[in-house]
Amino acid sequence: MNSFRDLNSDTVLRFGPYAFHQRQRLILDGDRPLRMGGRALDILQVLVERAGHVVSKDxxxxxxxxxSVVEEINLRVHIAALRRALGDGQNGERYIVNVPQRGYSFVAPVESVPATTLVSIETAQKHQHNLPARLTPVTGRDSMVGSLVRQLPVRRLMTLVGPAGIGKTTVALRVAELLLQHYKDGVWLVDFAVLDDPARVVDHLTQTLELEVGTTLDVLANRHMLLVLDNCEHLLERCRALVDDLLASAPRLSILVTSREPLMAAGETVQRLPSLAVPPASASHSVAESMGYSAVQLFVSRARARQQGFALREQDLKAVREICRRLDGLPLAIELAAAQIDALALVGLQAQLDNCFQLLTQGRRTAVPRHQTLKAALDWSYERLNQGEQTVLQRLSVFKMSFTLEAAIGVSSCELLKPDQLATLVQRLVAKSLLSMDQVNGTTRYRLLNTTRTYALEKLEHSGHLRTFEQRYSHYISRARWVSGVQVPMQLVE
Incomplete structure (x- = not known):
C-alpha cells in the first residue's frame, strides 16, 4: 500500500514538545493533536516562521x-487562546511574549526538520492515508470538527448528516486530517458516490485499501485505523451491513460516515451538520460584527480569491447578509455565488436572488460532478427519491415559509395521496435532509431551504401542476386565517 502519500512528507517546525505540520495545519503534542481554531493557527504560523523577531499587531x-477591518481586541483574544493551548508559562516555558508598543514575538527555539526524522521509518510507513490535498481552509466548523475529533476514537461509528451542499465531506476530511497521527494503520477515504451497484460495496472498499483481489475483511481485524465512508445515502442498506460487519470483526477500527440520512446501524451516533451562521436582520452596520458570522467569512474569503483587492465595506453589509440568508448559509451555494463576484458584482448577485436557480447552475470545473453546481448536488438527492417522495417535495415547494403537517396535508393531499401516506412521506423527506423540522412553541413545523424550494418549484412547474397547487395554497391560507370567525395571526398559519 505504498502508493498513498505518507503523513510525514513535509517539513515540520518543532518547538518545545510540539511539532507543527504546516501543510496539514496540525499541531501535535507528542502524538496527540492539539485542538486549535483556524485564526489561532494563522497567528502561530506567522510568529513561528519569524521566531525571535517582533511582529507588529497591524x-x-x-x-x-x-x-476585513478587525479591532485589536480580536487579536488579543486569539493570542490568549493560543497561549492556553500551548501551556505558555505554566511550566516555566515561554513561547509568545508581548513587546509593549511594538507587537508580539515567538521566543522559544524553533527547529525546522524533515518530518521523517521525527519518527522511525516503521512508524512513518504506518501513518498513511489517501486524503486529498486541501486547497482552501475550512470556515466556520471549528466547534463541530473539534467535537468529532474528541468523540470518534471513543464512539467508533459517527455519521455526519445534512442536505446537499452543507459541507459534510469537507468536515469529514478535516476531522480525518486531525486524526492522522492517532490511527497507526492510517486514515482512508472511501467515496461511494462513484458506485451505483450495492453488490460492489465491499469490492470498492478493498480496492480503495489496495488489498489483494479476493481478500476478506478479516484482514482488518487487528488494524487500528479510521475509515471515512463518504456519500452513503444511495447505498444505505449495504453500507449498514458493511459497517456492522466491520465494527464486529475489527474492534480497533473507527468509522466516520457522511450521508444525507442516517445508516440506522447499531451503535451509530448521528451528528446533523447545521448551516453556516448568518447575521440576523437586527445586526449592526459593523464590518467587524458581520465578519464574526461564518457565512460572511466564507463569502468574503471566496470573493477575495476571485477578485483581488475585494474588501467588505459597511455599504456592502446589507447585500452580503441578504445573499448569505437567501442561500440558507449553505457553503456550496455561497462559494458558487462568490465565484461570480467578478461578473456580477454585489449588486448583480443580490438581484439574482429572486431567481437563485440561475446561481445554482453556475459551476466549479475542478470539483467532482455532484459539487460542480448546487443543481447537480440537488439532482443527486432528487433522483434517488421514489415517485411519492418527489411528488410531495414538489407540492410542498408552494409554501413560502415554515408550515405544520396539518397545512401540508391541507394543501398537498389528494385522492391518490391520502393524509396518512403524506405524513409518512414528509417524515422520509426529513430523514433525507430535504426538509427541516423544528419545534416552535411546542408545535412541530417544517421548512424547505430556499435553494431546495427553488429547485422543487421548478420541478412542479415542469410537471404542469404549479398553478393548481399555488391556488390550493392560497385557498388554504385564506381559510386558515379565520377560525370560528376569529382572525388568526399569520405566524400561526405559516
Whole structure:
C-alpha cells in the first residue's frame, strides 16, 4: 500500500514538545493533536516562521484578517487562546511574549526538520492515508470538527448528516486530517458516490485499501485505523451491513460516515451538520460584527480569491447578509455565488436572488460532478427519491415559509395521496435532509431551504401542476386565517 502519500512528507517546525505540520495545519503534542481554531493557527504560523523577531499587531491582523477591518481586541483574544493551548508559562516555558508598543514575538527555539526524522521509518510507513490535498481552509466548523475529533476514537461509528451542499465531506476530511497521527494503520477515504451497484460495496472498499483481489475483511481485524465512508445515502442498506460487519470483526477500527440520512446501524451516533451562521436582520452596520458570522467569512474569503483587492465595506453589509440568508448559509451555494463576484458584482448577485436557480447552475470545473453546481448536488438527492417522495417535495415547494403537517396535508393531499401516506412521506423527506423540522412553541413545523424550494418549484412547474397547487395554497391560507370567525395571526398559519 505504498502508493498513498505518507503523513510525514513535509517539513515540520518543532518547538518545545510540539511539532507543527504546516501543510496539514496540525499541531501535535507528542502524538496527540492539539485542538486549535483556524485564526489561532494563522497567528502561530506567522510568529513561528519569524521566531525571535517582533511582529507588529497591524502586520498580524493584516495577515490573519486580510479582507476585513478587525479591532485589536480580536487579536488579543486569539493570542490568549493560543497561549492556553500551548501551556505558555505554566511550566516555566515561554513561547509568545508581548513587546509593549511594538507587537508580539515567538521566543522559544524553533527547529525546522524533515518530518521523517521525527519518527522511525516503521512508524512513518504506518501513518498513511489517501486524503486529498486541501486547497482552501475550512470556515466556520471549528466547534463541530473539534467535537468529532474528541468523540470518534471513543464512539467508533459517527455519521455526519445534512442536505446537499452543507459541507459534510469537507468536515469529514478535516476531522480525518486531525486524526492522522492517532490511527497507526492510517486514515482512508472511501467515496461511494462513484458506485451505483450495492453488490460492489465491499469490492470498492478493498480496492480503495489496495488489498489483494479476493481478500476478506478479516484482514482488518487487528488494524487500528479510521475509515471515512463518504456519500452513503444511495447505498444505505449495504453500507449498514458493511459497517456492522466491520465494527464486529475489527474492534480497533473507527468509522466516520457522511450521508444525507442516517445508516440506522447499531451503535451509530448521528451528528446533523447545521448551516453556516448568518447575521440576523437586527445586526449592526459593523464590518467587524458581520465578519464574526461564518457565512460572511466564507463569502468574503471566496470573493477575495476571485477578485483581488475585494474588501467588505459597511455599504456592502446589507447585500452580503441578504445573499448569505437567501442561500440558507449553505457553503456550496455561497462559494458558487462568490465565484461570480467578478461578473456580477454585489449588486448583480443580490438581484439574482429572486431567481437563485440561475446561481445554482453556475459551476466549479475542478470539483467532482455532484459539487460542480448546487443543481447537480440537488439532482443527486432528487433522483434517488421514489415517485411519492418527489411528488410531495414538489407540492410542498408552494409554501413560502415554515408550515405544520396539518397545512401540508391541507394543501398537498389528494385522492391518490391520502393524509396518512403524506405524513409518512414528509417524515422520509426529513430523514433525507430535504426538509427541516423544528419545534416552535411546542408545535412541530417544517421548512424547505430556499435553494431546495427553488429547485422543487421548478420541478412542479415542469410537471404542469404549479398553478393548481399555488391556488390550493392560497385557498388554504385564506381559510386558515379565520377560525370560528376569529382572525388568526399569520405566524400561526405559516
Amino acid at each position: 502586520e498580524l491582523i493584516a495577515h490573519v484578517w486580510p479582507t
